[in-house]
Amino acid sequence: MPRVSQAHLDARRQQIVDAARARFASHGFAHTSMADIIAESGLSNGAIYRYFTSKEQIVIAVCEQGTEALPKALTPEAVAGFLEYVRARARENRHAQxxxxxxxxxxxxxxxAAVVQRQLAAMRAAVAExxxxxxxxxxxxxxxxxxxxCASYSQQLAIRGDLDPAPFTAALMAIIRE
Incomplete structure (x- = not known):
């Protein structure tokens, strides 16, 4: 039996995570079963369970890949650009939901919670720099x-739909300048 490459294994795992992300964004965690993820991915039961033994493991994998690209500077232009990036992801693939x-x-x-806490700590450290x-x-x-x-802006996008990031940019700049 031929061995498959690591690149092939990584691509299959990513295929599962992408399918789960799409299903979770459109139906939520509670309304998504392993069977739904299997159907969305187009892979077999065995293929899914080779990589993940539970839906919770898939949720964690989705979360681990979700780190946002932070602004490179705390200028009005960079902050506005970052919030526009968050807004675009919310529109394009329901990322805010x-x-x-x-x-x-x-x-x-x-x-x-441990994954989310690590991500938030990393974001705070990056912003502090x-x-x-x-x-x-x-x-x-x-x-x-x-x-x-920024998390609140994302939550507002999830609940209220498309929002102008300008008031959030102004609030963030006020915090920075005080």
Whole structure:
């Protein structure tokens, strides 16, 4: 029996994660079964279970790939660009709905909560590094507020639909400048 390459194995695993992401975004975690993920992926039961033994493992894999691209600077243009990126992902693939579901599921799943907590900590650390020198003493608090407001923007997109990021950009810039 020929061995398959690691690239092939990685592609199949990604196919499963992509199928699950699409199904979770459109139907939610509670209304998605392993059978739904199998159907969405086009793979067999055996193929799915080779990579994941439970839906929770798939949810965690989806979450682990969900890190947002943060702004490269805390300027109005960079922050607006970042929020527009979040907005575009919400429109294109219902990413905001998926994030809302991940947060809700993390509230009752310690393994998923650990992944989300690591991601949020990494985001806060990255933002803190971008805080202007004149505000360095407040970098941790600024990063905490920045990440919280960005998460709120995503949640608002999930619930209210397409929203102009301008008021959120203005609020984030006010936090940074104070």
């Amino acid at each position: 998926l994030v809302a579901q991940i947060y809700a599921e993390a509230a009752v799943s310690p393994p998923l 971008l805080v202007p020198e004149s505000r360095r003493a407040d970098a941790a608090a600024i990063a905490e507020a920045f990440v919280a407001l």
